Amino acid sequence: ETGVTQSPTHLIKTRGQQVTLRCSSQSGHNTVSWYQQALGQGPQFIFQYYREEENGRGNFPPRFSGLQFPNYSSELNVNALELDDSALYLCASSSQGNTEAFFGQGTRLTVV
Amino acid sequence: AQSVTQLDSQVPVFEEAPVELRCNYSSSVSVYLFWYVQYPNQGLQLLLKYLSGSTLVKGINGFEAEFNKSQTSFHLRKPSVHISDTAEYFCAVTGPGGYNKLIFGAGTRLAVHP
Numbered sequence: 118e119t120g121v122t123q124s125p126t127h128l129i130k131t132r133g134q135q136v137t138l139r140c141s142s143q144s145g146h147n148t149v150s151w152y153q154q155a156l157g158q159g160p161q162f163i164f165q166y167y168r169e170e171e172n173g174r175g176n177f178p179p180r181f182s183g184l185q186f187p188n189y190s191s192e193l194n195v196n197a198l199e200l201d202d203s204a205l206y207l208c209a210s211s212s213q214g215n216t217e218a219f220f221g222q223g224t225r226l227t228v229v
Numbered sequence: 230a231q232s233v234t235q236l237d238s239q240v241p242v243f244e245e246a247p248v249e250l251r252c253n254y255s256s257s258v259s260v261y262l263f264w265y266v267q268y269p270n271q272g273l274q275l276l277l278k279y280l281s282g283s284t285l286v287k288g289i290n291g292f293e294a295e296f297n298k299s300q301t302s303f304h305l306r307k308p309s310v311h312i313s314d315t316a317e318y319f320c321a322v323t324g325p326g327g328y329n330k331l332i333f334g335a336g337t338r339l340a341v342h343p
Contacts (some may be wrong), residue, residue, distance in 0.1 A: 119272050121272070150329040159233075159333030160273070173330050207272055211329045214263060216280060218270035218329040 120144060121210050121221035129227045138193040138224045138228050142210030148172070149191040150218065151183060154205040166191055167213060195226075203228045231256040231322050235334035244312055250337045252320030257315040262303040263321040263331065264294055271305050273319065279303060290314070315341045 120143035130136050142149050148167045152160035162175040166185035180196040189210070195202055205225050209218040237250040254260060261280050265273040277288025284296040294305045303320060317338050321331040 125296075148329055150331075152331075152333075157234075157336075159321075159335045160331070162330055162332065165330055172342070175330075195280075209329055214328070216278060216328050217275055218331070220265075222270070222272045 121208060123206075123208050123221035123224050125224060126222070127225045127227075129199060129229060131211050132198055132200060132228055134198050135179060135194065135196045138195075138206050138208075138226070140191045140193070140208030140210075140221060142189045142191065142208075146210035146212050146219070147189050148211045148213050149185055149189065150209045150211075151191070151193045152207040153177075153205060154223070155201075156204070160207055163193070178226050188195065198228045200228050202226065231258075231260065231332045233322050233334035234318050235318075235320055235337050237337050239338045239340065240312055240331060241286070241340045241342060244311050248310050248314075248339065250320075250339065252303045252305065252319050252334060254301050254303065254320070254322045256301075260322045261295055261328075262294075262296060263323075264281065264288065264292070264303075264305050265319045265321060266290075266335075267315075267317040267319065267336075276305070276318075287320065308310050310341050312341050312343060314339060 121192040122141045150165040154160040164174040165172045169185045184192045205223040207223045209220045211218040232255045234253045255335045263278045264276040320334045
């Protein structure tokens with residue numbers, strides 16, 4: 118069991134709305150990365166947080182933003198939702214310098 | 230820039246047969262390579278990883294992979310598959326220091342039939 122938990126598991130939003138997804142990282146992990154997995158595709162790296170600071174970003178627009186809290190849990194916020202934002206959002210935690218990332222089960226977001 | 234190509238979108242195979250899932254990567258720097266498995270409605274689980282050293286890497290559930298630098302490949306193999314191996318398999322790459330900033334391939338759907 119990985120120990121990474123994400124909430125909610127499923128979510129339906131309307132185009133133009135805003136959404137917040139949450140991730141609790143595994144105990145002892147100080148690094149969190151978020152990935153977007155569209156249907157039938159591999160996960161795409163959105164951004165990473167290390168010690169509450171953004172530490173790298175993929176090719177996603179600024180309406181995708183995040184936070185990391187002192188307990189290393191994290192949020193992904195998406196503003197002005199578009200239909201193409203419908204996907205499985207995965208959170209992965211790791212220790213800085215450790216090569217293994219542990220993934221949560223994901224949040225399935227549907228934008229209608 | 231780094232990229233990963235998984236050469237087969239679907240691989241059907243009979244139970245107890247051997248299987249190979251192919252992965253090629255592109256990178257201008259040295260890389261670390263990973264294979265992850267995703268069961269339906271679940272997150273990703275690490276099968277194995279190559280960081281350095283021996284090019285033959287053994288992972289969980291009887292899987293192994295071989296790193297071939299000259300062919301920029303990292304193919305995943307299992308000598309005898311089970312029904313329970315039916316899942317989506319993803320090859321991923323990251324550069325040194327880029328842990329948990331993974332670049333994934335599009336995935337290969339392994340379907341094991343009785």
